[in-house]
Amino acid sequence: MTSSSGRARQAARNDETILRAAHEVFLEDHRAPISAVAERAGVGISALYRRYAGKEDLLRTLCHDGLRRFIAEAEQAQQQPDDWTAFETFVRGVVHADVHSLTVHLAGTFAPSEEMNADAIRANQLAMALFERARPLLRPGAVPADMTMLLEMCAAVRVPDPDRTSELRVRYVDVLLDGMRAGDELPGPAPTVEELSWRWNR
Amino acid sequence: MTSSSGRARQAARNDETILRAAHEVFLEDHRAPISAVAERAGVGISALYRRYAGKEDLLRTLCHDGLRRFIAEAEQAQQQPDDWTAFETFVRGVVHADVHSLTVHLAGTFAPSEEMNADAIRANQLAMALFERARPLLRPGAVPADMTMLLEMCAAVRVPDPDRTSELRVRYVDVLLDGMRAGDELPGPAPTVEELSWRWNR
DNA sequence: TTAACAGTGGAACGGATCGTTCCGCTCTGG
DNA sequence: CCAGAGCGGAACGATCCGTTCCACTGTTAA
Numbered sequence: 292m293t294s295s296s297g298r299a300r301q302a303a304r305n306d307e308t309i310l311r312a313a314h315e316v317f318l319e320d321h322r323a324p325i326s327a328v329a330e331r332a333g334v335g336i337s338a339l340y341r342r343y344a345g346k347e348d349l350l351r352t353l354c355h356d357g358l359r360r361f362i363a364e365a366e367q368a369q370q371q372p373d374d375w376t377a378f379e380t381f382v383r384g385v386v387h388a389d390v391h392s393l394t395v396h397l398a399g400t401f402a403p404s405e406e407m408n409a410d411a412i413r414a415n416q417l418a419m420a421l422f423e424r425a426r427p428l429l430r431p432g433a434v435p436a437d438m439t440m441l442l443e444m445c446a447a448v449r450v451p452d453p454d455r456t457s458e459l460r461v462r463y464v465d466v467l468l469d470g471m472r473a474g475d476e477l478p479g480p481a482p483t484v485e486e487l488s489w490r491w492n493r
Numbered sequence: 494m495t496s497s498s499g500r501a502r503q504a505a506r507n508d509e510t511i512l513r514a515a516h517e518v519f520l521e522d523h524r525a526p527i528s529a530v531a532e533r534a535g536v537g538i539s540a541l542y543r544r545y546a547g548k549e550d551l552l553r554t555l556c557h558d559g560l561r562r563f564i565a566e567a568e569q570a571q572q573q574p575d576d577w578t579a580f581e582t583f584v585r586g587v588v589h590a591d592v593h594s595l596t597v598h599l600a601g602t603f604a605p606s607e608e609m610n611a612d613a614i615r616a617n618q619l620a621m622a623l624f625e626r627a628r629p630l631l632r633p634g635a636v637p638a639d640m641t642m643l644l645e646m647c648a649a650v651r652v653p654d655p656d657r658t659s660e661l662r663v664r665y666v667d668v669l670l671d672g673m674r675a676g677d678e679l680p681g682p683a684p685t686v687e688e689l690s691w692r693w694n695r
Numbered sequence: 696t697t698a699a700c701a702g703t704g705g706a707a708c709g710g711a712t713c714g715t716t717c718c719g720c721t722c723t724g725g
Numbered sequence: 726c727c728a729g730a731g732c733g734g735a736a737c738g739a740t741c742c743g744t745t746c747c748a749c750t751g752t753t754a755a
Binding site for chain 1: 524548587593604632639642644645646647648649650652653654657660661663665667668669670674677678680681682683688689691
């Protein structure tokens with residue numbers, strides 16, 4: 292049988308359990324030991340090393356998943372006909388998916404794979420396109436990199452309860468989006484791409 | 494002589510050097526070893542242990558200094574006659590002084606002293622007073638705890654160059670303050686005091 | 696029925712790290 | 726000229742963590 296009692300079935304379920312556990316653990320502490328992931332998942336350490344070559348491999352997978360989620364959110368938001376709605380949908384979607392709180396802290400702790408680099412480029416293109424559509428509605432001086440910073444700022448909002456964290460982020464992404472809408476020129480030199488991608492250098 | 498070549502003079506200068514080094518080092522990595530502080534300061538480890546009972550003592554001193562700076566900024570801003578200007582001066586001042594990037598990450602790593610608790614209460618009172626003055630000019634639903642969150646969000650803005658970090662924070666504190674000014678009701682339940690002070694529990 | 700084995704738990708290992716101590720040196724100030 | 730404050734940094738002991746390894750279990754295919 293291939294039912295829920297099968298060996299392969301159990302293994303397949305562990306795939307998910309481990310990834311979810313890793314996500315939770317590294318969200319709380321990005322330097323957590325790998326044993327903490329196993330413990331949270333309720334499995335032994337072997338179950339981890341059977342799936343991933345090492346800690347770095349697990350972290351890479353986790354980040355790559357986040358990147359894919361980012362792309363998915365962008366592709367979905369892209370379909371909104373209204374420019375501002377598309378932009379807002381995207382930002383709120385990424386914040387809600389909580390992509391950045393992991394990636395920001397895990398950046399630089401692993402060597403990105405080829406495929407990941409390709410996805411990163413694609414993610415950037417999608418985000419740029421969404422930004423360009425919204426640009427006329429934003430404060431003068433706004434650049435795509437500003438969007439990245441806003442997302443990172445939202446990721447800094449964190450309280451012990453994940454659900455409350457989500458609620459609070461909705462609150463502050465609202466403030467940020469409000470503050471980005473047409474008004475005075477944004478002060479100071481805009482962030483450059485190098486300033487934001489420096490984390491990825493190992 | 495008590496000139497610059499004296500032994501005591503050199504020691505007094507080390508007091509400052511060490512504190513500044515500690516500030517820089519723990520800003521870059523809040524889990525940095527104490528040896529990194531000594532290295533940055535250009536002194537031996539003994540020079541550190543001569544002044545502080547241990548790492549925890551040093552961290553406590555660092556945070557307490559930040560707290561005092563926070564109070565000083567509040568007292569200064571308080572004197573602004575215009576309610577909004579007072580609020581804005583305070584927020585910009587605290588962000589510029591970079592109080593939160595250290596304290597947020599160091600919270601919970603040491604036992605606060607009695608004096609520190611007293612100062613924390615005073616700091617809270619001052620901040621509350623400034624907030625109350627500005628409340629009529631803020632979006633409905635805004636609470637003092639929102640101000641704390643905004644400051645923490647600004648602390649999340651960081652690039653390798655400290656000067657650029659400062660410039661960028663000016664940029665985004667501008668966005669945040671703009672987004673907090675009179676407009677629609679803030680979405681979702683406001684943050685509670687417990688949700689923000691949880692970090693301090695060891 | 697059973698032999699092979701994928702999948703697993705978790706002890707054990709080796710290396711790295713870090714806070715703290717300690718000893719010997721230097722240079723000052725009286 | 727010397728007692729000792731101040732200091733540098735090696736050394737120590739305690740963790741901590743990634744990874745390996747091996748014994749065991751339940752499944753599956755013949």
